[in-house]
Amino acid sequence: MDISRYVIPFEECDLSMIDRVGGKCASLGELLKAQIPVPPGFAISTGAYERFLEDNGLTRKVIQRLDGIDESMIEETEKASVEIRGWIEGGLISEDLEDYIADSYRLLSRRTRCPALPVAVRSSATAEDLPDASFAGQQDTYLWVRGVDDVLDRTKKCWSSLFTPRAISYRITKGFDHSQVLISVAVQKMVRSFAAGVMFTLNPATGDRATVVIDSNWGYGESVVSGEVTPDQFHVNKITMEVTKKTISDKKIYYTTDPETDEVKKLDVDSERRSSQSLLESEIIGLADTAKRIEKHYGKPMDIEWATEKSLPFRGEIYIVQSRPETVWSQKKKAPIVQPMASAVALITAGLMKGKKVTD
Amino acid sequence: MAELKFPSPHEAETIPGTEGWERMYPYHYLYSTDDPERKKYEEGMFWFYDGLHYPEPMYPFDIIWDEAWFLSLSQYNNRIFIVPPAMGIDHRIHNGYIYITPLPVTNVEDIPKRAEIFMKRAGYYYQNWNKLHDNWEEKMTSLIKELADLKIPVLPEMEEEVVVTEGRGVSTGYTLLNAYDKLIDLGILCWQYHFEFLNLGYAAYVFFVDFCTKAFPDIPLQRITQMVGGIDVIIYRPDEELKKLAKLSIELGVDGIAMNGSAAEVFKGMEGSENGRKWLAAFNESREPWFYVSTGTGWYHHDRCWNDDLDMPVSAMRIYIEKLRAGENIDRPTAKVIAERERLAEGYRALLQTDEDRATFDQMLGTSRTVFPYVENHLFYVEHWFHSIFWNKVREVGAILTEHKFIKDVEDVWFMSRAEIKEALWDVVTSWATGSNARGPLVWPKEIEWRKATMQKFREWTPPDAMGKVPETITEPFTIVLWGITSESMSNWAKLKAVTAGDLSRIVGFPGSPGTAEGIVRVCRTVKEINELKEGEILVAPTTSPSWAPAFQKIRAAITDVGGVMCHAAIVCREYGLPAVVGTGSATSRLKTGQKIRVDGAKGEIEIIS
Secondary structure, eight states: GGGGGTTEGGGOOOOOGHHHHHHHHHHHHHHHTTTTTOOOOEEEEEEHHHHHHTTOHHHHHHHHHHHTTTTTHHHHHHHHHHHHHHHHHHOOOOOOHHHHHHHHHHHHHHHHOTTTTEEEEEEESSSTOOOTTTOOOOOOOEEEEEEEHHHHHHHHHHHHGGHHHHHHHHHHHHHHOOTOOEEEEEEOOOOOEEEEEEESSSOOOTTTTTTEEEEEBOOOOOHHTTTOOOEEEEEEETTTEEEEEEEEEOOOOEEEOOOOTTTTEEEEOOOHHHHHHHSOOOHHHHHHHHHHHHHHHTTTTTTEEEEEEEEETTEEEEEEOOOOETTTTTTTTTOOSSOOOOOOHHHHHHHHHOOOESSS | OOOOOOGGGGGOHHHHHHOTTTGGGOOOGSSOOOSHHHHHHHSEEEEOTTTOOOOOOTTTHHHHHHHHHEEEEEHIIISSSOOOEEEEEEEEETTTTEEEEEOOOOTTTTTHHHHHHHHHHHHHHHHHHHHHHHHEEEEEHHHHHHHHHHOOOOOSSOOHHHHTTTTTTOHHHHHHHHHHHHHHHHHHHHHHHHHTHHHHHHHHHHHHHHHHHHHHTOOOHHHHHHOOSSSSSSGHHHHHHHHHHHHHHHHHHOOOHHHHHOOOHHHHHHOOOOOOOHHHHHHHHHHHHHHHHBBOOOSSTTTOOOGGHHHHHHHHHHHHHHHHHTOOOOOOHHHHHHHHHHHHHHHHHHHOOSSHHHHHHHHHHHHHHHHHHHHHHIIIIIIIHHHHHHHHHHHHHHHHHEEEESSSGGGGGGSSOOHHHHHHHHHHHHHHHHHHHHSSHHHHHHHHHHHHHHHHHHHSSSSSSSEEEESSOOOOHHHHHTTTOOOHHHHHHHHHHHHHHHHEEEEEEEEEEEEEEEEEEOOOOOOOGGOOOOOOOOESSSOGGGGGGGGGOOEEEEEEEEEEEESHHHHHHHHHOOEEEOOOOOOOOOTTTEEEEETTTTTEEEEEOO
8 A cells, every 4th residue: 555645745745636635735745846944744635534434434424414404504514513523533543544644743753853743733625725715714723733642633633624514514505515525634843933924925905916915923823814813914015025014013812832731822912022023024024035936936826824933042934834825816807907008198198087086 | 084174265364464465476376255256266176285395485586486387387288288187287375385276177078179189299299209308408508508698787877888889779777677577588488498398207107106006006106216217317417526526536636625624725725736727627617507406496596506605515525535535435326226227117017917017017117217307307407507597697686676775685685576676677777867766775675674574474374284175186297296196195194284283203294215214313404514414314404406415425314394206305315225204394393403213214204212
């Protein structure tokens, strides 16, 4: 049995493999190809998920359970969700599959010179991250997972997240076949992030493609992704690479790891750090530069999750934790701003006739 | 946007003790209520204070340039090129401050007809720009020569005999009146030329700005200006001359002489050696015309030029000699400016989404680059070179009035309108011819005392930003480019007001050049004070002009009371990569030398730290 069927290092993932490793892992592999710093890790493939369902006799059982449920049946959806998730989380991972995953985890641990390496276990759905079917954040993410047993446990939880009531009704509404949507899991080295957040390779508020917009808060990016905090915002001009706008917000909470329990905790930000800038100027520029490279690699506007790790006291190491195509502005039809005309004066005349609005 | 309300023009207050001020200015500049139709028109228009050109109240003479552009800009818009939706710009004055309003074409059906004519006429200028522009330069230089050659004659006790032997048939009384008429006429003519290209230049620029803003909503105006800005613009030339003279003094080994004493002492010292005389010859060559550069905007008679006081260029040049001696490079970063300009244009172009947009971008960038140098260069010809000579010719007229005791001092002449001067000259020449006593000495000194006091009261009064009704759209290209009258700038006015009312630690102006800087304030009210600047200070000035250029070698940022994104300080700061906040209205009075401030050039904000 070829190990690559079940477990695939990020380095070997790319966009042609979405159906096997999901959008997230495929995109991390792509980033690595473009020399973008991505924390190391591996994908547990959709094949592994299928094998697991098969081994536990769930393949047909799950589909049958969902049969006949439509979008109006909220209660029924919830009941089915609880049942199905119970089956998956209570299922057994076969010995050989467990070995593949455990070996890859131990290898990662050795590679990063960290015993019982803390990892993030996230779902990487095959339908997620597609420009017109973005339901990012609908599947679970587990941070700071240590040891083989916990990795396996969280993997099952990720698999089962394919059957949250929201995910189920989303598929029904969109007309996706439940049996066609598979899930992969990303196991990735935890970045002990000092600051983290999201960034866009265009200004999501105006659609300006010359601007990179960076949202940032202390600690893990979850506080920004979930919208629990108003992050700092930085605008960088892609051409001049200058910070053109800085909004420092009152950042009330952040996520970090409790050193005692290894658990991720939501904490209040110390009063003196609440209104201080969460990124250094050099980090802002470094992130914008990374964003530009990612956009260039994909050839389209991107939406990126990032983190900085303080390996040195004065310099943050930038990591990209995931990236996907931007969906709002990219969906707009490309239309010329003005119809080209034969002469400058024709353009000017047309422009003059419109005038400039004084009050919006 | 918060709704902006401005006072009705007819409710504007009269300052106690200034009653009768109206007689200092042309009657058609006054808001009036005596005719219901005119009253209604004035109430319905949006009159905004032209603080960009006039940070202080108008002198009765200086209003000549306002009248000149009132006519010239409006005629080019409305009678020559026929700008489709915009007629001219109407003017009013209140308490000495100029208010202007752009007139839209109200009959919508006229617009397409106007557009047809505009395409043809403006198209001709755009197509033949370079040829027409060469022609303009010729017209302008010969006009300036005519002005420089114009003699303002002094009335003799008795005419010379040649008047008889040559059968001239006219007296100096007549030639004086004639010279004065000629002087005024040349001034008006110069301003006719001033707008020959300017509206068209701005129209192309406005289109390009509009296009770029639609394509890139976040693009700062400064960056667009940078993409189209010229490299060999003559705004830098006076400064380049100083650099040249500084280098030459070192090459010739006469820099020691150049560094000491007044300009007169330097010249005397230079006379003493072969090399010194060589330097002197180069200096005199630079003076014509480059030292006609004004120390202000050139709009006011008190904006003197370098040629009026050679201590100014000499001491400014010393900054360069010091830099050269310290082994520093004083050359303009031209290659860098060109590279940056291309990088910006290519960078933005590459981000456009369609081929159509790239075609439009190329076309309009090309056109803007052709027309833009005029926008930057005309200032030297008109506001600096011509005006500097013109003011001095008027001073010669003032000297005649002083001699005949009409006014106490030459500088009192500015308190008379140009029509009043003509009338007074009639009084002078008729009484001179007759041998009687003129009435002027009984009238003018008293009147001028009163006018001085009145203008002082005007100065202490704060003019409202605008009067009348806010319109929905503005189509007049000048109003957009120069005064930046858009929804944004108007809310900026409101913000400015809120700021001045409450938080005294912040000053808001227009973003002139991006970047942030922190440093110590140095308020320089005149260019003479730039020698006091220390390395790394922040210059705070009423306005700057090319004659201020050496200051930019030392400073960390610049702030001005007057000016928009196209003003000198903004252009130079963008070139040197220094932050600038311009058009603050009041920075020179609100900031004090020695204060620590933070300047945000992209936002146009200043924060007082301590």
